[in-house]
Amino acid sequence: MIEISSIYKNFEEQAVLKGITAVFDSGKTNLIIGRSGAGKTVLLKCIVGLLDPDKGKIKYDGRDIVTFNKKEKMLLRREIGMLFQSAALFDSMSVLENVMFPLDMFSNMTYKERIKRAQFCLDRVNLLEAQDKRPDELSGGMQKRAAIARAIALEPKYLFCDEPNSGLDPQTSLRIDDLIHDITKEYKITTIVNTHDMNSVMGIGDHILFLADGNLSWEGNKDEILHTTNETLNDFLFSSDILRKVRNMAKK
Amino acid sequence: MILIDSIKTFGEYLLLMKRVIAKPERWRVFFRQMLHEMYQLGVNSIPIVLLISFFIGAVICIQLKLNIESPWMPKMVVGYSTREILILEFSSSIMCLILAGKVGSNITSEIGTMRVTQQIDALEIMGVNSASFLILPKITALMTMIPILVIFSIAAGTGGAFSIGKFTGIMTPEDLMIGFQYEFQQWYVWCSVIKSFAFAFIITSVSSFYGYRVTGGSLEVGKASTNAVVSCSALILFADMILTQLLMQ
Incomplete structure (x- = not known):
């Protein structure tokens, strides 16, 4: 399990993360979604320790990595697997x-x-x-x-995936999603996936965090996301004409 | 401003070197990497070292023959001067300048590409000291191979001079041989090898530094390669001046 509390990160004057708090359970596929520039990658980098947050705590099964020195971080990283956008x-x-x-x-x-x-x-x-x-x-x-x-x-105990479906066709994306989901369940890994692929959201989103302008705007699962009243999330989810039509048809 | 930037860059270089000079996590993996780099950086450079040294040796011999020929000058001076130029400057300093172009740009583009394609991030995430893992084998490999390259260069340059004398008839091989052997100082060869150790360290560490700090894409990798070669060349010449003063006094 990974717990993050009040994570702040600024780049010079610009505030990228504005106090994000969340819990990522093991054995679940946790998705971080949001528009480009919402702070997803920065949050993931903070969680894996590639960036140091300005403020906040990041606990891996109770161990706060913000207080870790370089050697302790390196030892922890041996428990981490990561899938990068470019493989x-x-x-x-x-x-x-x-x-x-x-x-x-x-x-x-x-x-x-x-x-x-x-x-x-x-x-x-x-x-x-x-x-x-x-x-x-x-x-x-x-x-x-x-x-x-x-x-x-x-x-690994923890698996991080940064945009695992970018550049892939929908069928291959589904296969990659299934693989990540199956492995998470099989090995009881704490998995965090950074994505803006709606198929992933609907397919493997056991726990979903929606980031908007560096804030945690919504939290839930794939069943709850379709019924959300959060306007920013709805705009994000149904940004394409097809999805909007599907939603309107479903409403009728 | 330029001075502050230079001091900052030098500080970053020192901090990187602090990370590089660390005990390898796995000696087995380190030696495997080092052997690979010895082949890539050293063995693969042998053809260009031999080729350039051979022709430069020949050209030095021709130039000396044409420019210092005089009834008052002993004939063996051409061979003697060719040998001294090759041993004292060409085979260490100039050869390392050439290697800075070949090996330096190769190292920068390799590490720079690893940086922009997140391969270095992948190493860090695995808990590997990426700086030490990538750079230390390159430094040790080139420092191991450089004396061999220097000796090969001296031999090829001497061979070039000898061949031009023999096949064009501008010098008799006997006169050249007397010159090559005249007042031979073993210490000069050691000076050349010692200088080349320093140059090998400069080439590998500076090029790696430029590659390691690349941000952006392929354009930045290209710029970093150019900057690395320029910096290596300048540093080699500067180090050459200091080392020659120290070693030849």
């Missing part, structure tokens, strides 16, 4: 080597055990056949799956 696979390594990388660095497994574990993770994301390929030989969806395999290699 961020290492170009110089094959897919198998990418997945083996965290095992090489932090596990005491033998070489055979590391290969076995990496192949298990690749199999879990249905990518075993591409283990010898280089990242640039993979499609966008395959790269994301390889990145998920790398993120789960060390059996």
Whole structure:
């Protein structure tokens, strides 16, 4: 479980996060949604420790990382898996080597055990056949799956995904969403997904936070979101003509 | 303003070096990386070092022959001067200037691309000291390979001078050989190697610094590569002046 309380972050004069408080439970897919520039990425970066908040607390199962020194942060990060918007696979390594990388660095497994574990993770994301390929030989969806395999290699307690569906077609996006959701349930991970993909919201949103102008504007789940009276959220959700028509039809 | 910016940049460089010079998390991974970098930065540079040194050696020999030839000058002076130029300056300083262009831009663009494609963030998130993981193997690898490159350069330059003498007939090989061997100072070769260690550190650390601090996209990576090569070249020349003064006194 991750708890954040009163998170503030300014960049020079501009206030990006204005006192956000939330709890992210384990075994649930927690989504952070909002318009571009709402502060989603900054919040995620603060939570994973890539940025230090100006004020506030971020607790990983009771451990406040804001008070952690560099070494403590590094140790905590070994419990974290992260899926980046660009997948961020290492170009110089094959897919198998990418997945083996965290095992090489932090596990005491033998070489055979590391290969076995990496192949298990690749199999879990249905990518075993591409283990010898280089990242640039993979499609966008395959790269994301390889990145998920790398993120789960060390059996993390916390999984963070920054725009996992960006640049993917709707079908591949659904597959990535399902994979994230299944892995979260299977390993009881605390997962936080940063997205503005409405399919993800409706598909895997166990817990949804809507950010607007650096504030937490709405909080709920995928069943509650359709009935919200929050105007800013409604504007965001039904910003496309098709979705507006679907909503009007449903109302009728 | 420029002075303040320069001091700030130097401070950032020192802070990065503090992170770089740390005990590797896994020696096995470190040595694997180092071997890879020795191949990438060192072995892959051998052809260009041999090629350039061979021709420069030949050109130095021709120029000396044409410009200092005199009935009063012993014939072996051409070989002697060619050797001294190659050992004292060309094979360490000028060769490292050339390597700053090849290796330096390569390092900056590699690390810069890793930065803009979030690969460095991925390393940080995993709990890896990305600065040490990426930069330390490059520094140690080039510092290990540089004496070999310097020796190869001296040999190729001497070979170039010898070949031009032999095949064009402007000098007899015997006169050149006497010059090459005349008053040979072993210490000069050591000076060249010592200077090249410093230059290897400058090339790898400065280029890595420029790559590591890239923000933006491919355009910024390109600019960083150019800046890295310019800075490395200036620093190599500055260090050359100081080291030559210190070592040759």
